[in-house]
Amino acid sequence: MASFKAACVQMRSGRSVQANVEAAEAMIREAAAAGAGYVLTPEMTTILDRDKANLLASIGPEDIDPSLQRFRELARELGIHLHIGSMAIKLPDDHIANRSFLIAPNGAIVGRYDKIHMFDVDLSGGESYRESATYRAGDTAVVADLPWTKLGLTVCYDVRFPVLHRTLAKAGAAVIAVPAAFTKKTGEAHWDVLLRARAIETGSYIVAAAQGGHHEDGRDTYGHSMIIDPWGKILVEAGIEPGIIVADIDPAFSASARQAIPALLNERSFSLPEIPMVGSFAI
Numbered sequence: 001m002a003s004f005k006a007a008c009v010q011m012r013s014g015r016s017v018q019a020n021v022e023a024a025e026a027m028i029r030e031a032a033a034a035g036a037g038y039v040l041t042p043e044m045t046t047i048l049d050r051d052k053a054n055l056l057a058s059i060g061p062e063d064i065d066p067s068l069q070r071f072r073e074l075a076r077e078l079g080i081h082l083h084i085g086s087m088a089i090k091l092p093d094d095h096i097a098n099r100s101f102l103i104a105p106n107g108a109i110v111g112r113y114d115k116i117h118m119f120d121v122d123l124s125g126g127e128s129y130r131e132s133a134t135y136r137a138g139d140t141a142v143v144a145d146l147p148w149t150k151l152g153l154t155v156c157y158d159v160r161f162p163v164l165h166r167t168l169a170k171a172g173a174a175v176i177a178v179p180a181a182f183t184k185k186t187g188e189a190h191w192d193v194l195l196r197a198r199a200i201e202t203g204s205y206i207v208a209a210a211q212g213g214h215h216e217d218g219r220d221t222y223g224h225s226m227i228i229d230p231w232g233k234i235l236v237e238a239g240i241e242p243g244i245i246v247a248d249i250d251p252a253f254s255a256s257a258r259q260a261i262p263a264l265l266n267e268r269s270f271s272l273p274e275i276p277m278v279g280s281f282a283i
């Protein structure tokens, strides 16, 4: 299997779809010019907004969404696999999907994934998120074909659920995409450790494109887009500013990492004796 260059586009998406799409397009062009054959943008590339009314007024259903159309044309023009980490997509009855799209160089959508795990979390200091109040969760894991290997699709908070990543790796993904809009607070504490752990456990490359900085809707995100190899080494890492990072991906290295530590093969099933669960784990 041949090597290829992967790029992450780091963004600071605001409340205007047009401005976000223009910013994304400029950086996607830069990544293609740097030789990337696969380019990943962050979660909520086209709009980052906690106001559901403005979200609904700004987005469309998938089949007529002008931003998605434009990204398909861009992938065709540049001859790249363009992975829009996620976009808000209007569903019937004012529901919204947090949906990821992999676009092939011919402009066709060849991978589509709805974020499974919703970020319903209360952080200290009054910062609170109820993603499930705005978005409808997906329930299906997705592995898509790249010319060089298979790609596992995830979005942001999914990174905290290791079984999803093991499932993607066992389905043949040597690369797992983690587009994100991690909060500054949780990112500082957890981001690199979570990503490295997912790489090490699965023997996969992790390509993580982030939102970073202070956003128009008032939130602060962590940034630090990174590409990690299957042995857990950070190959390249961004700071807080928008921009691109690029690294070489060698699918054969995933195979050799899995050979060195065959944890995917050594996994065993086990029984759980019937003892009372402790504390808050009892449901």
Ligand SMILES: O=C(O)CNC(=O)[C@H](CS)NC(=O)CCC(=O)C(=O)O
Residues within 6 Å of the ligand: 043, 044, 047, 048, 049, 050, 119, 129, 130, 131, 156, 157, 160, 181, 182, 183, 186, 187
């Ligand atoms: O709401 C939107 O506009 C788009 N969605 C997000 O930004 C989502 C849900 S609020 N953010 C995360 O999943 C952050 C996870 C995170 O920070 C962690 O796991 O620590």
